[in-house]
Amino acid sequence: MTGRRSGRPLVPAYLSTGGVARPRHTELERLSLLTGGAGPAPDGLPAARHALYDVLDGGTLTLVEAAALLELPVSAVRVLAAELAEQGLVSLRPPVPPAALPASDLLKRVADGLRALKQ
Amino acid sequence: MASAPSSSSTSADGLHLPDTTRELVKILVAGPFGVGKTTLIDSVSEIRPLHTEEHLSEASVAVDDLAGVREKTTTTVAIDFGRISLEAGIVLYLFGTPGQERFRSLWADIAHGALGALVLVDTRRIDDSFDVLGLVEESGLPYAVALNTFPDSRQYTVEQLRGSLDLEPGTPMVVCDARDTNSSVDALLALVQNLLAGQAADGPAGAGAVPEAVPEAATEATTETEALAGAVESGAAPTPEAR
Ligand SMILES: Nc1nc2c(ncn2[C@@H]2O[C@H](COP(=O)(O)OP(=O)(O)OP(=O)(O)O)[C@@H](O)[C@H]2O)c(=O)[nH]1
Ligand SMILES: [Mg+2]
Numbered sequence: 222m223t224g225r226r227s228g229r230p231l232v233p234a235y236l237s238t239g240g241v242a243r244p245r246h247t248e249l250e251r252l253s254l255l256t257g258g259a260g261p262a263p264d265g266l267p268a269a270r271h272a273l274y275d276v277l278d279g280g281t282l283t284l285v286e287a288a289a290l291l292e293l294p295v296s297a298v299r300v301l302a303a304e305l306a307e308q309g310l311v312s313l314r315p316p317v318p319p320a321a322l323p324a325s326d327l328l329k330r331v332a333d334g335l336r337a338l339k340q
Numbered sequence: 341m342a343s344a345p346s347s348s349s350t351s352a353d354g355l356h357l358p359d360t361t362r363e364l365v366k367i368l369v370a371g372p373f374g375v376g377k378t379t380l381i382d383s384v385s386e387i388r389p390l391h392t393e394e395h396l397s398e399a400s401v402a403v404d405d406l407a408g409v410r411e412k413t414t415t416t417v418a419i420d421f422g423r424i425s426l427e428a429g430i431v432l433y434l435f436g437t438p439g440q441e442r443f444r445s446l447w448a449d450i451a452h453g454a455l456g457a458l459v460l461v462d463t464r465r466i467d468d469s470f471d472v473l474g475l476v477e478e479s480g481l482p483y484a485v486a487l488n489t490f491p492d493s494r495q496y497t498v499e500q501l502r503g504s505l506d507l508e509p510g511t512p513m514v515v516c517d518a519r520d521t522n523s524s525v526d527a528l529l530a531l532v533q534n535l536l537a538g539q540a541a542d543g544p545a546g547a548g549a550v551p552e553a554v555p556e557a558a559t560e561a562t563t564e565t566e567a568l569a570g571a572v573e574s575g576a577a578p579t580p581e582a583r
Pocket of ligand 2: 377378379420436
């Protein structure tokens with residue numbers, strides 16, 4: 222993992238409130254989808270944000286998978302993802318698109334999908 | 341990226357999600373220390389289970405640099421998780437969630453938006469599961485109980501076990517070998533089928549799949565249905581299937 226050292230960007234206040242206040246627009250949860258932009262990270266991106274941008278590699282990961290790969294707590298990656306999204310470098314998507322609700326059909330498809338796994 | 345337009349369930353590198361991903365759902369695999377959470381997740385996950393290091397308090401976290409994060413509290417816990425791609429773009433995540441009371445602060449966060457919880461119980465030490473059952477019930481997540489049998493587990497009747505665990509009549513209880521994929525899938529299915537039954541009995545808001553809509557009533561929503569009762573009886577016969 223590359224990236225230059227930077228001044229320590231302190232986590233915004235909303236994190237120290239235990240996640241009660243969340244970034245605008247999206248509520249980032251463990252399974253929120255992060256999709257990275259194409260191409261190299263722009264100059265001057267702080268190291269931690271740079272690392273997240275790099276691990277996305279233009280593709281899509283859940284927030285929790287990005288956290289695991291970066292060996293950072295989910296709480297920290299929440300902040301980094303919100304910052305990158307704010308900069309337009311990452312797009313965010315909720316785990317279940319609102320159109321997929323209500324959940325009854327989803328549960329049924331989960332059950333069908335699990336049954337199909339059995340050998 | 342996400343270069344696998346074929347029927348392959350993951351992208352070329354096995355980690356990035358394919359473009360076909362539509363809905364992501366999660367189930368908690370909860371239980372006390374050493375009960376078999378990681379084993380169950382591993383037996384059904386398509387990726388080698390990953391984990392995150394979580395701080396028990398989120399207060400005063402500072403993103404420092406690539407070395408990670410510094411914070412005043414030193415207590416961390418590893419939360420492991422696995423992933424299973426189901427048909428039609430659904431990806432199911434399983435989160436191994438430790439049950440001790442001191443992890444309470446993490447519970448709400450991990451449980452947020454979860455479909456439900458599979459609570460693993462080692463019948464040799466039933467008391468160890470009381471904390472986790474308390475946390476699950478408090479969170480309002482619907483759950484099913486999976487009994488892991490070990491070679492020296494002694495036999496109990498279904499009634500004895502349900503009584504010791506103080507389970508509601510509609511809560512599914514199945515026997516599971518967490519090392520076996522089919523057995524683990526069956527335990528997950530017992531949970532999901534019960535969610536469906538609860539939903540049917542309860543109206544559209546009955547299950548916790550809608551974020552923010554994990555209703556208080558969900559713990560009681562498991563009215564006994566014929567199908568379910570059958571599943572519980574046959575599944576829970578405490579056969580000493582130990583190898
Ligand atoms: N016989 C039997 N052994 C099991 C079963 N599930 C797990 N084990 C064994 O029990 C041990 C502990 O399992 P783990 O999966 O590590 O338990 P865990 O709940 O993840 O433990 P912690 O993460 O430490 O809380 C391992 O040696 C497993 O092989 C089961 O269903 N039957
Ligand atoms: Mg484990």
